[in-house]
Amino acid sequence: MTPGVIGAAPPPLPGDPARAVLEQHAEALLEHTAAQTFPLADEVMRLDPAHYTSPERFAREKARIFQRVPLVLAASCEVPGPGDFKTLEVAGIPILLVRDRHGAVHALLNSCTHRGVAVASGCGAAARFTCPYHGWTFAQDGALLGVASATDFGAVDKAALAMKRFPVTERAGLVWAILDPASPHDPADLLGGIDSLISGFGLAGWTHVSSRTLHGPNWKLAFDAHLEFYHVPVLHRETFGPDRSNRAFYFSQGPHQRVIAPQSRPGAVSRDDLYALGRVPTAGEPADPLLMGEWILFPGVSINTFYPGGHRGVLLSIVVPGAEVGTSTTTQTFLAETPPDADTRKAMEDLGGFLAHVVGDEDLPTSAFQQHVFGTGLVDEVRFGRNEGGLQHFHRWLDRLIEAEQDELPALLASPFA
Ligand code: FES
Numbered sequence: 001m002t003p004g005v006i007g008a009a010p011p012p013l014p015g016d017p018a019r020a021v022l023e024q025h026a027e028a029l030l031e032h033t034a035a036q037t038f039p040l041a042d043e044v045m046r047l048d049p050a051h052y053t054s055p056e057r058f059a060r061e062k063a064r065i066f067q068r069v070p071l072v073l074a075a076s077c078e079v080p081g082p083g084d085f086k087t088l089e090v091a092g093i094p095i096l097l098v099r100d101r102h103g104a105v106h107a108l109l110n111s112c113t114h115r116g117v118a119v120a121s122g123c124g125a126a127a128r129f130t131c132p133y134h135g136w137t138f139a140q141d142g143a144l145l146g147v148a149s150a151t152d153f154g155a156v157d158k159a160a161l162a163m164k165r166f167p168v169t170e171r172a173g174l175v176w177a178i179l180d181p182a183s184p185h186d187p188a189d190l191l192g193g194i195d196s197l198i199s200g201f202g203l204a205g206w207t208h209v210s211s212r213t214l215h216g217p218n219w220k221l222a223f224d225a226h227l228e229f230y231h232v233p234v235l236h237r238e239t240f241g242p243d244r245s246n247r248a249f250y251f252s253q254g255p256h257q258r259v260i261a262p263q264s265r266p267g268a269v270s271r272d273d274l275y276a277l278g279r280v281p282t283a284g285e286p287a288d289p290l291l292m293g294e295w296i297l298f299p300g301v302s303i304n305t306f307y308p309g310g311h312r313g314v315l316l317s318i319v320v321p322g323a324e325v326g327t328s329t330t331t332q333t334f335l336a337e338t339p340p341d342a343d344t345r346k347a348m349e350d351l352g353g354f355l356a357h358v359v360g361d362e363d364l365p366t367s368a369f370q371q372h373v374f375g376t377g378l379v380d381e382v383r384f385g386r387n388e389g390g391l392q393h394f395h396r397w398l399d400r401l402i403e404a405e406q407d408e409l410p411a412l413l414a415s416p417f418a
């Protein structure tokens, strides 16, 4: 069991083993609340700030994390229908995500096989993609359909000139890909069971409300702020207020985690409030209380639940490195459980704007200063407290997966629920 983490990776149980784990989490939360106990990590952990600034370290993270483990690139409902596409960039790699007319999602290197130009930008729907440079055309699965002025151009092997395809899978209503076309793994085999734990959200049938992208410093500095609530009543005193608890319960599932506040959300009545329910929901009751809290999908994704106007929505935050060590993007995507009416959509868009303010104007400028001062070389170490077990877990798993060989990944990231 990882220090400071309760409920870590229990063994599979008969029946519905993922639900059984969620019930164990809920029981542990209720027991700790009743006893007013609070698990802490064994010791304070220290980290060399060069982890955030070193180009060599960053190159290893790109090659051994971001090009080897499955990454959440989108919610399935961002590309719900045939031809729907989205473009994004992860660690300098441009990606075109597109659903074909048979319903399958493809994750392609967004680069024309003539001379490299991006064949799509932004998001939208397209029957095919035409490169804006010389006009080569590509199918929704990346196949090369047409070479402009083919006779003039000369002989090409069209079958060999499809856009590069990354291994991709859809699980739990999310699109996951491994950004290595030659990866020996199916991303579905490396999810560590987190897809089973969050499947109860049923995200596959949700509705995309809004997305916005924020720019920040090193991806880990941007993401560290998702992994503890220690800073919440201090840094966010003007937005979330000074009365929030600065404590968090942590649960882990392989490298993935849950971070849960020890109190109900002030002033909000929500269906997922386990503390208000005071017991584990039975099989016939709504499962929302089993899913409460912030879900952390390794390496850089968080899912937070909200109930604006009483309607369930989640903020899917995807933090990825930029092309350089000191840059990242945080994409905040708001999803609604049911198609929102105008009032609900307005409430969700307002909440999305508020959360962009919290992260964009409070968290990320703070992280940017950390990046700045670490760059001076004058800071010897940073520390993660016994109350910041989630950060300790995250940074230890990063090192563990960087050190692991490719053929060790399936064992490290196997699902206990398969
Ligand atoms: S680079 Fe795409 S057609 Fe020339």
Ligand SMILES: [Fe+2]
Residues within 6 Å of the ligand: 225, 226, 231, 232, 235, 236, 363
């Ligand atoms: Fe924050």
